Each structure stands twice: as C-alpha cells, then as structure tokens.
Amino acid sequence: MTKEGELPRIGVLALQGDYAAHAAALREAGAQPSLVKTPDDLRRDGQSLDGMVLPGGESTTMLKFLESHGLFEALGAFCRTRPTFGTCAGAILLAREVRHPAQRSLGLLDAVVERNAYGRQIDSAILHAETTLDGGPLEMVFIRAPRIVEVGPNVETLALREGSPALVRQGALLAATFHPELSSDRRVHRLFVDLVKSGRT
Ligand code: GLN
Numbered sequence: 001m002t003k004e005g006e007l008p009r010i011g012v013l014a015l016q017g018d019y020a021a022h023a024a025a026l027r028e029a030g031a032q033p034s035l036v037k038t039p040d041d042l043r044r045d046g047q048s049l050d051g052m053v054l055p056g057g058e059s060t061t062m063l064k065f066l067e068s069h070g071l072f073e074a075l076g077a078f079c080r081t082r083p084t085f086g087t088c089a090g091a092i093l094l095a096r097e098v099r100h101p102a103q104r105s106l107g108l109l110d111a112v113v114e115r116n117a118y119g120r121q122i123d124s125a126i127l128h129a130e131t132t133l134d135g136g137p138l139e140m141v142f143i144r145a146p147r148i149v150e151v152g153p154n155v156e157t158l159a160l161r162e163g164s165p166a167l168v169r170q171g172a173l174l175a176a177t178f179h180p181e182l183s184s185d186r187r188v189h190r191l192f193v194d195l196v197k198s199g200r201t
Contacts, residue, residue, distance in 0.1 A: 007032040008031045008051060008193060009033075009047075009049050009050050010049065010050060010052065010053060011033075011035075011042060011051065011078075012026065012033050012034070012052075013036050013052065013054050013075070013090070014037050015062055015066065015069065015071075016062050017056050017057020017058065017062065017089060018056050018057060019035065021182060022053045022055050025180070026053065026189060026193070028186050028189070029189035029190045029192070029193045030193055031189075031193045033053075036071075036075075037071075038070075039069075039070060039071055039074035039075075042078050048078075049078075050082065050083070050196050051083040051192070051195070051196035052078060052082060052085070053090070053192075054079075054084065054089075054090025054091075055087060055090050055181070056087045056089045056143065056179050056181075057089045057090075059093055059103070060103060063104060066093075072106075076107075076108070079094070079173075080108060082196075083172035083192065083199075084172070084174070085175070086109070086173075087175070087176045088143065088145060088146065088178065088179055091109070091146060091148075091175035091176060092105065092113050093106055094106055094108050094175055095109050095112065095113040095148075096108075096110050097112040097113070097150075098115065099114045099149070100114045100115045103115075108173060109155070109168070109170055109173050110154060111148050111150060111152065111168065111170075112148070112151075113146045113177075114149050115146045116144050116145075117145065117147030118142065118144075118145050124141075124142055124144060126139060127139075129159050129161060130159065131158055131159040131187075132157075132158045133158060133187050133191065135185075138180075138185065138188070140166060140183075142178050142179075147164050147177065148166070151165055152170075154170050156170070161178075165177075166178055172195050174188075174192050176188060
C-alpha cells in the first residue's frame with residue numbers, strides 16, 4: 001500500500017525488450033519507475049518496490065537472463081505478493097502454461113498462452129477493440145503476439161482480440177497480449193497504477 005501523496009514506485013524488468021517505453025508510460029500515469037536487473041533492485045532505499053511491470057520483448061531470451069541473473073525465483077516471489085503487469089512477452093512469463101513451444105514461466109496468471117499465435121513479425125497489427133475500461137475503444141498494438149487460449153474462473157477479460165482475451169485481470173495481476181506502452185492512451189497503465197495504489201494482491 002502506498003501512502004497518499006507518494007508516487008508508487010514500480011519496478012520495470014529491464015533485462016531485454018521495451019522497458020524504456022514502459023518506464024515513460026508509468027511516469028505519465030503517475031508512478032515512479034525503477035529499473036530491475038538484479039534481485040537487489042527489487043528494493044530501493046531499503047524498501048520493497050510497490051509493483052512490477054514485465055515488458056514485451058522475447059520471452060525465451062528474458063527467461064535465459066532471468067535464470068542467469070539469479071532473478072527467476074526472486075521475481076516470482078516478488079510478483080506473488082505485489083501488483084504485477086505483464087505485456088506480451090511479460091504476459092507469457094506470467095502464465096500458468098506456455099505452448100508453442102512450451103517453456104518455463106512464473107505461473108502466476110491462471111491462463112494458458114500460445115506464443116506467436118497470430119503469425120510472424122509481418123503480421124503485427126494495430127487494432128481497436130471494445131473494452132470494459134471507461135473511455136471507448138482501445139488501441140491495441142500487437143507485435144508477434146501470443147494468444148490467451150484458456151483462462152481460469154478468477155480471470156476477468158477487459159478486452160478481446162478475435163474472441164480471445166487480450167487484456168485480463170486476476171486480482172492485482174494485469175496482463176495484455178498487446179503493447180499499451182506503445183500507444184498514447186494511458187488508460188491501461190493508469191488502471192495498473194491504481195491497482196498498485198490500492199495495494200491489492
Ligand atoms: N513473440 C514474443 C515471445 O514469444 C513476444 C513478442 C512481444 O513481446 N512483442 O516471447
């Protein structure tokens with residue numbers, strides 16, 4: 001729980017991928033980003049960070065870095081107790097099960113995710129979809145996106161792509177198969193910052 005008037009300090013996993021865009025988006029949404037590359041970075045000034053963003057990029061590469069930096073277990077333990085937002089590769093890292101091909105994951109989000117489910121890089125797309133968030137349709141930038149093929153009963157779908165969940169929430173976990181940090185609309189990051197502020201887990 002962050003104190004009123006204090007900017008929430010949100011970690012951004014910065015091993016690979018578009019973490020700089022997330023840091024900028026978090027700042028615009030009223031949070032203080034803090035780059036995380038080692039287990040020690042999960043704390044700053046002797047205090048635990050308030051939440052975590054796992055960015056897009058290449059989940060297999062991130063996984064290798066997580067393991068070689070000794071961060072896989074520490075990050076899993078952190079994200080189990082703090083609001084966490086995974087986008088694209090980050091959503092893959094959060095999922096309970098990863099397919100196409102199968103790979104290790106943190107297993108926090110009750111969802112099954114199929115990687116690169118919409119084709120290769122050339123099939124990346126910008127779409128607009130209805131969302132349960134206030135303010136009308138949401139721009140969604142997809143880059144070699146995964147598809148969420150199954151979700152558990154506690155997972156709420158906030159937006160869809162072709163009938164599959166594209167933005168989901170499970171308590172204080174948020175996951176997007178697209179890249180909200182690459183659009184100018186900050187509704188998704190604001191939603192996450194609100195989750196962090198309310199300190200829900
Ligand atoms: N295709 C990537 C993966 O499987 C995800 C792409 C992205 O994060 N934009 O990890």
